[in-house]
Amino acid sequence: MTGERRRATAVDVARLAGVSQSAVSRCFTEGSSVSAEMRARVQEAARRLSYRPNAIARSLTTRRTNLVGVVMGDLDGPFQPYLFETLTRGLAMRGKQPLLVRGDPANALDGTAMAALDYQVDAVMVTAGSVSPRTIRGLMALGAPLLLYGRAVEADRVDSICCDNPLGARLVARALVAAGHRRIAYLGGRPTAFSEQERGTAFRTELADLGMPLVAVGEGDYGYDSGYRESLRLLAGPDRPDALFCGNDAMAFGALDAARTALGLRVPEELSIVGFDDVPMAAWPSFALTTVRNPVDDIVAIFLDMLERRLADPGAPPVLHRPPPVLVRRGSARL
Amino acid sequence: MTGERRRATAVDVARLAGVSQSAVSRCFTEGSSVSAEMRARVQEAARRLSYRPNAIARSLTTRRTNLVGVVMGDLDGPFQPYLFETLTRGLAMRGKQPLLVRGDPANALDGTAMAALDYQVDAVMVTAGSVSPRTIRGLMALGAPLLLYGRAVEADRVDSICCDNPLGARLVARALVAAGHRRIAYLGGRPTAFSEQERGTAFRTELADLGMPLVAVGEGDYGYDSGYRESLRLLAGPDRPDALFCGNDAMAFGALDAARTALGLRVPEELSIVGFDDVPMAAWPSFALTTVRNPVDDIVAIFLDMLERRLADPGAPPVLHRPPPVLVRRGSARL
DNA sequence: CTGAAAGCGCTTACAG
DNA sequence: CTGAAAGCGCTTACAG
Numbered sequence: 001m002t003g004e005r006r007r008a009t010a011v012d013v014a015r016l017a018g019v020s021q022s023a024v025s026r027c028f029t030e031g032s033s034v035s036a037e038m039r040a041r042v043q044e045a046a047r048r049l050s051y052r053p054n055a056i057a058r059s060l061t062t063r064r065t066n067l068v069g070v071v072m073g074d075l076d077g078p079f080q081p082y083l084f085e086t087l088t089r090g091l092a093m094r095g096k097q098p099l100l101v102r103g104d105p106a107n108a109l110d111g112t113a114m115a116a117l118d119y120q121v122d123a124v125m126v127t128a129g130s131v132s133p134r135t136i137r138g139l140m141a142l143g144a145p146l147l148l149y150g151r152a153v154e155a156d157r158v159d160s161i162c163c164d165n166p167l168g169a170r171l172v173a174r175a176l177v178a179a180g181h182r183r184i185a186y187l188g189g190r191p192t193a194f195s196e197q198e199r200g201t202a203f204r205t206e207l208a209d210l211g212m213p214l215v216a217v218g219e220g221d222y223g224y225d226s227g228y229r230e231s232l233r234l235l236a237g238p239d240r241p242d243a244l245f246c247g248n249d250a251m252a253f254g255a256l257d258a259a260r261t262a263l264g265l266r267v268p269e270e271l272s273i274v275g276f277d278d279v280p281m282a283a284w285p286s287f288a289l290t291t292v293r294n295p296v297d298d299i300v301a302i303f304l305d306m307l308e309r310r311l312a313d314p315g316a317p318p319v320l321h322r323p324p325p326v327l328v329r330r331g332s333a334r335l
Numbered sequence: 336m337t338g339e340r341r342r343a344t345a346v347d348v349a350r351l352a353g354v355s356q357s358a359v360s361r362c363f364t365e366g367s368s369v370s371a372e373m374r375a376r377v378q379e380a381a382r383r384l385s386y387r388p389n390a391i392a393r394s395l396t397t398r399r400t401n402l403v404g405v406v407m408g409d410l411d412g413p414f415q416p417y418l419f420e421t422l423t424r425g426l427a428m429r430g431k432q433p434l435l436v437r438g439d440p441a442n443a444l445d446g447t448a449m450a451a452l453d454y455q456v457d458a459v460m461v462t463a464g465s466v467s468p469r470t471i472r473g474l475m476a477l478g479a480p481l482l483l484y485g486r487a488v489e490a491d492r493v494d495s496i497c498c499d500n501p502l503g504a505r506l507v508a509r510a511l512v513a514a515g516h517r518r519i520a521y522l523g524g525r526p527t528a529f530s531e532q533e534r535g536t537a538f539r540t541e542l543a544d545l546g547m548p549l550v551a552v553g554e555g556d557y558g559y560d561s562g563y564r565e566s567l568r569l570l571a572g573p574d575r576p577d578a579l580f581c582g583n584d585a586m587a588f589g590a591l592d593a594a595r596t597a598l599g600l601r602v603p604e605e606l607s608i609v610g611f612d613d614v615p616m617a618a619w620p621s622f623a624l625t626t627v628r629n630p631v632d633d634i635v636a637i638f639l640d641m642l643e644r645r646l647a648d649p650g651a652p653p654v655l656h657r658p659p660p661v662l663v664r665r666g667s668a669r670l
Numbered sequence: 671c672t673g674a675a676a677g678c679g680c681t682t683a684c685a686g
Numbered sequence: 687c688t689g690a691a692a693g694c695g696c697t698t699a700c701a702g
Contacts (some may be wrong), residue, residue, distance in 0.1 A: 007478060009678095009680085010679065010680065011679080017585060019688085019689090020689045020690075021679090021680085021683080021687070021688075021689090021690095022682085022689060022690080022691095023687090024680095025679095025680065025681060025682085026681090026682095026687095026688085028680095029681075029682095032681095033687060033688095034688090035687055035688085038688080040689080050476070052357070052449075052453050053453065053679085053680070054453065054455060054678095054679055054680065055450070055453035055454045055455070056391055056394055056400065056453075056454055056455050056678095056679080056680090057395060057678070057679035057680040057681090058679080058680050059391055059680090059694090060391060060392060060395065060679080060680065060681090060693090060694040060695065060696090061680055061681040061682075061693070061694050062680085062681065062682095063694075064692090065391065066557075067434075067454075072419065074412075075416040075417070075419065075420035075695075076416075076420070076615075078413070078419075080416075081410040081411075081415075081416035081419075082410070084410065084416075085409065085411070086408035088435050088437060089437055092435075092437040092447045092448065092451075093447065095447060095456065096436070096452065097434055097450070098434070098435040099402075099432060099433070099434055099435075099449050100405075100423050100432070100434075102423060102424055102427040105684055112427045112428065112430060113427065114387075114429065115390070115432070116427075116432050118387050118388065118389065118390035118391075118401075119390045119391055119432065120389060120391050125679095134690065141385070142650060143342060162422070172421075175687070181683070191671090224615075224616075224619065225701090228672095229486040253619070253621070256621070257621050259619045259620055261620035262620070268379070270519075280411075280559075284559065284588070284590070284592055285592045285596035285597070286588070286592050286621050287621070287624070291662075344694095344695055344696085345695065345696065346695080354672080354673090355672065355673045355674075356673090356674095356696085357672075357673060357674080357675095357697080358671090358672065359675075359696095359699060360695095360696065360698085361671095361672085361697090361698095363696095364697075364698095367697095368671060368672095369671070369672090370671055370672085373671080373672080388695085388696070389694095389695050389696065390696095391694095391695080391696085392672070392678090392694075392695035393695080393696050393697070394678090394695035394696090395677090395679065395680090395694095395695080395697090396678050396695090396696060396697040397678090397696090397697065397698095398678075438692070502684040502689090546690065602700085646696090
């Protein structure tokens with residue numbers, strides 16, 4: 001137990017217990033038939049040596065590592081960490097070990113990220129819609145089952161789950177117009193993001209259908225700072241918008257700060273602000289943000305079910321889930 | 336390339352290239368002597384088969400997995416995600432694969448977490464000061480080098496790095512008293528957390544030394560909600576405090592919201608609020624939080640250096656770093 | 671420089 | 687139920 005000594009192996013245990021090494025292995029394998037006496041002796045020896053089977057060696061023969069590659073983008077902003085946290089806890093509870101793969105949100109997976117995949121992961125789960133299509137293709141070529149969050153993809157052997165962004169955007173457009181807003185602006189997120197493409201397009205289209213085209217458009221990057229900066233610009237001129245829909249909550253917080261602190265506007269009296277995601281902070285009194293709820297807990301539960309199903313049946317037809325978001329009304333918008 | 340076929344192995348490549356399997360291995364091993372012609376043939380064959388060495392199998396003989404267990408607590412709050420993000424990116428850049436170990440912040444590592452350690456990680460890095468001493472002991476018994484963030488531990492084969500919490504608390508106490516505050520309150524975080532113990536004790540002691548004992552004390556859990564709730568209580572009575580030091584930024588945000596929104600207090604005119612950590616949000620105009628900066632980037636850089644050093648020399652004497660924090664003055668405190 | 675062989679620590683048919 | 691042996695996909699002495 002000095003920590004200097006190497007870890008005990010099945011052979012060490014076998015020797016101490018006076019049995020064969022295969023017997024030791026069986027004692028640690030679910031559903032192997034071992035006599036009670038054998039089991040007791042092996043367990044005692046294992047205990048004395050602090051023996052635990054080497055998962056790496058085991059995986060070599062079972063061809064299952066129980067390792068799941070989790071591709072993550074940046075954890076900045078309040079949304080991603082919560083998703084990541086929920087997902088990794090769920091994986092752990094199901095006996096899967098999350099092996100982190102850092103994906104550069106803008107570009108393809110670099111070499112170091114690919115290296116993670118040499119660990120024979122049973123599957124790869126992508127947790128960020130910002131991962132590029134090119135990266136997705138690289139991952140698909142790997143052979144391991146691929147599961148995507150935040151991007152709706154129709155391809156063989158690829159399952160995906162993605163909030164129904166168009167629906168969310170339409171809910172906002174309708175509510176804003178119904179409440180009498182006449183000068184509506186949109187602040188989009190990173191243009192390469194799948195969610196941005198869906199939200200921006202749907203918002204624009206729905207507004208047009210309602211006969212109330214956008215009066216101003218900004219381009220942010222889903223970060224607070226860009227929300228602050230772009231809002232300053234969008235709200236500065238004459239003919240100020242009376243409503244601003246932001247591509248996510250983080251930018252909406254920036255918009256709120258810019259509007260109230262820098263521009264001295266009253267929210268929602270002079271300006272309605274709406275976000276997307278409904279992160280926990282959105283409910284804080286400082287913000288009381290009206291927003292579209294992206295149901296993370298439901299999403300993660302489904303995502304994990306998709307994984308189990310895919311692992312159980314690699315040949316099953318691909319699945320695409322699009323859970324519907326709902327509009328959460330708080331104080332930041334006059335609705 | 337159908338994805339159905341198993342991944343190519345070194346034997347497949349050897350066959351295609353017409354060389355021995357050992358030769359293939361050498362071509363993928365740093366510093367092995369291979370002729371240019373051999374290398375070319377092998378590389379061509381490998382390319383055609385999309386061959387990449389199996390890292391799992393490799394680790395079995397090299398006795399190095401390049402896997403680093405990263406023990407994380409909850410990713411709620413704005414501080415942990417940033418630390419986690421910075422650390423995992425640093426590991427990836429150094430060719431280490433982060434294997435996530437979910438630690439229950441309150442209790443010992445449960446079975447599923449221990450299972451992660453059967454993957455023969457080269458080292459274990461703990462990223463949360465909230466991990467219990469009992470868990471730490473369990474990890475120490477594992478034999479793998481252990482590196483701790485957020486808890487100062489003196490033990491053999493354990494390196495640790497931890498912000499100088501007592502110094503941070505003292506800075507706040509002195510600044511508050513010097514600015515003329517006379518009714519100072521403290522809102523602590525989770526009592527079992529190492530940081531809480533250090534910060535609370537030092538703040539109390541320093542204040543006593545300055546002849547200005549605490550007038551009120553609250554107990555939170557480092558979360559926004561507890562900051563809000565406890566502040567309501569601390570600030571409700573007569574003899575309201577004129578300054579409130581919170582154990583971290585998240586609670587300070589809750590305190591700010593409670594003071595301004597629920598109690599209608601003017602900050603900092605009627606009440607000074609100070610946090611700890613200096614998360615990015617602390618600089619947002621909504622909060623403009625005066626706080627103690629916990630230098631994450633520096634900490635992670637040192638943490639990673641400690642890892643490299645420990646891996647290079649397992650017998651090196653243990654190291655304990657205590658980077659000094661600084662007080663960041665913004666609008667939430669009259670200093 | 672190159673190949674045959676042993677070995678890393680397991681699991682799993684295969685006999686008994 | 688139990689043990690001997692083959693094999694998972696590599697690396698690394700060891701000869702040549």
